[in-house]
Amino acid sequence: MCGIAAYMGRGDHFRILVELLLELQHRGQEAAGIVLFDMEAKRFVRLAGSGVVSNLLLKDSARNISIESAQGRYYGGIGHVRYATTGGYWGAVIQPIIVNTGGLNFSLAFNGTIANYRLIADEIRVKASNDSRVLGYLISELSREYRGDIVEAVRHLSEYVIGGYSLIVLTNEPRIIIARDPAGYRPLSYSLQGEDFYVASETAALEAVDAGEWSEVKSGEIISFDGFSLEKYMTGSAGTPYPCVFEYIYFSRPDSVFNGVSVYEARYRMGKELAGLINGIEVDMVVPVPDTGRIPALGLSETLGLHLEEAVIVNKYMGRGFITPPSHRSMVVRLKYNIVRNRVIGKRILLVEDSIVRGTTLNHLVSKLRYAGASKVHIGVVSPPFKYPCFMGIDIPAKNELIAGDLIPEEVARRLGADSVIYNTIEGLGKAVGLPSLCMACFTGRYAFKGLSLEDLENMVKR
Template sequence: MCGFIGIIKLNGKDVAEELVTGLLSIQHRGQDSSGIITSDRSRFHIKKNAGLVSNVFSRSDVKSLKGNVGIGHVRYSTIGFDIENDSQPFFVNYPFGIALAHNGNIANYEEIRSSLEKESHRQLTSRCDAELILNVLADEMSRISGEFSIGKVFDSLGPLMKKLNGSYSAVAIINGHGLLAFRDPNGLRPMIFGKNDSGFIFASETVVLNLLDYTYIRDVKPGEAIFIDNNGNIHSKIIDAREKTPCMFEWVYFARPDSTIEGRSVYDVRLRLGEELAKRWDKDVDVVIPVPDTSRTAAMGFAKAIGAEYREGLIKNRYVGRTFIMPAQKKRDNAVKLKLNPITSEIKGKKIALVDDSIVRGTTSKRLVSLLRKYGAREIHLVVTCPPIKYPCFYGIDIATRKELIASDKSVEEIRKFLGADSITYQTIEGLKRAIGMNSICTACLTGNYPTNISETDISRFEKIREGERSRVV
């Protein structure tokens, strides 16, 4: 999962400062690297590197990023192993000069890369699938001769969407011509479209629009492309729409609670996730404690519904990153030790309902149960807002192999014993859909039913590749 922003300002002013500010608001979507590229209509200006936004961009960097069109990106890796080299955005010189960043994951990366290298003689310099998408787009556009036209851009996206198997919400600069945005045919990854008096914006979450004073227009539709030209004219076309299946994990875990995705408040959905869990609750507890930060809202909804007290029993060290999106298990283990510290008075001698958004690998849950036992908890009942995660994700969530998913080969009772909890109550898939308010969502990591064409052979190949990449993380 990553975060992106694309802005075109019609008043001619530089866009870099807005991009940096906006990226800070979606830093939670990626901590590995940060990058910005701008265009002054004659050339690109780029700065990207491994690290957080605040560490990558200096005041002098912002001043040097000239241009009224720009895209910014924060990344966490679900493919590749060289964090610095895989940083987004990427650009190519021909045709026209195109720069691109995206959020998502291309499941048939190896096949498409091989085709680009052997048939189109394009050499990729990274393992990042944004560079792959960029080269597919450039290759298709180069096949259409003649002067630039928006129709030719849209014509190029048809073959692109047929070739790419996976998820992508992408923003691209066509140098000297405008800003392009396009979303995969299933709408797996979010993309927001907004405007203000000085220009237009695309972003991963509405929180960016709120911060930068843009008005929300709508979500970009599945399979849609939108092009904003230098005069501010909006050109849009549905290129290849299929069944809309946005990723449920955006509401469960990834997005900020103050964002809205597909017209549904993340905060409200998380409240309802807690309320749905309360319908299945039959135990007596003294307090409901969330695992901060993502689970707070659901824990409040759950506590109110069961008539129990809500308490903050775990304090988060805000200078430690999100453990789920760290690229290697050893980093996650160390981070969990530093991340959370208990408040003894809220734990000792109490029966606790511990609310968490999900149990993926079990790293955090096992550590927390042990920690709460150490500080005198009488009982610990895990309450999980997401159903058991059993299958790898091909669409941009770092759930790469079945063997690292605790629910892939264990029953709920076996998971309970392994974690050392007194009980575990998982969300149901039906409850998840009711809370989100959509029946058609991507639940592939829960059910193994992928909205795009993913075979058992694909799963095995992907798992092998990702294991090899993780062993080489730079």
């Protein structure tokens, strides 16, 4: 995952970027960074560090940057919140990065995964242990090949990259270039209001900062803005879009729109689809696992005429479980949820969760609910069983770490200590989103990379 943002215009660049990144904080909590173009010194200024966006404001240099930004010293800026998919969790490259290989200098922020980054690094003869650096070097190399034309370089990226990306480049002209890969796995949206150009991974962030009417960057589209004119291009190899279904299930905010589909409405319909699969069990109440279980639980409870009870309370300060580093995951799971005991005593519960990856959270929640006095705990899962890894920007573990890898639902329920587990179907999920094509490779094992099997992709990443 990751969140990316940009701004170029007449406003206070630093403040606007901080606001956009705060609105994208749910997409990454491990690190945050901002790069601004200093018009006086004709150079990039970078502020970055581990942790959440508000940590940036505590840095010594933040005060000066903030004052200078309010005085109009910067023109053009990009930002990033990080969730690690390659390069490890801590101490790895924090974006945006600055690429200075002679000629055109630029800063890059991207959301996604370049699965074949080691192969690309070999091909273009650079040393890099992280896909963001390799992507930066590849753009630099290609722009040299196309006589300094960075848009042309970005247009040709997809001929080299196996994986998924939405990206933002800030050049030292200065100019902002934004792009989504031809499959459009990750979201990206923008708004141009007069001379003010805003970019954010999600439409909700643009709405939150009052950026005006927004548009989504199309799959395979490249947009360039130099402060005066906005130009649009399409990548040469644009094919069928395969937006990530997990953006609808978990990652994106419910108040965002992705590929013209409201995430809220898609989640609600996922709950309705799941409701059609709840047969042969008696329940007294539907209990969502907050936050992403809430909207599907609403769709499910309204469809079945069941009482919805917010009996699982979340400690929001613990962050999002899925994007928490493995070293902290068990602590987060243990401390994140608590049960309202007097609401569940003697009750038969249908717990609604967005997905089951390793099963750690649900295992803990089921035992907490039973300890609190629930008489039955069934689990309704908004996703089909997770069976395969992702190579397009989500840190889904290897097959042997996925609880549903080789197990039938009855066995998964036994391992979780639940009375039953009911998964949504792949067809139901597709119907709930309502797009003609979607990436669902983590459920089906069918990747959209022609001629590459799961084994090929795994070997490429391991290499």
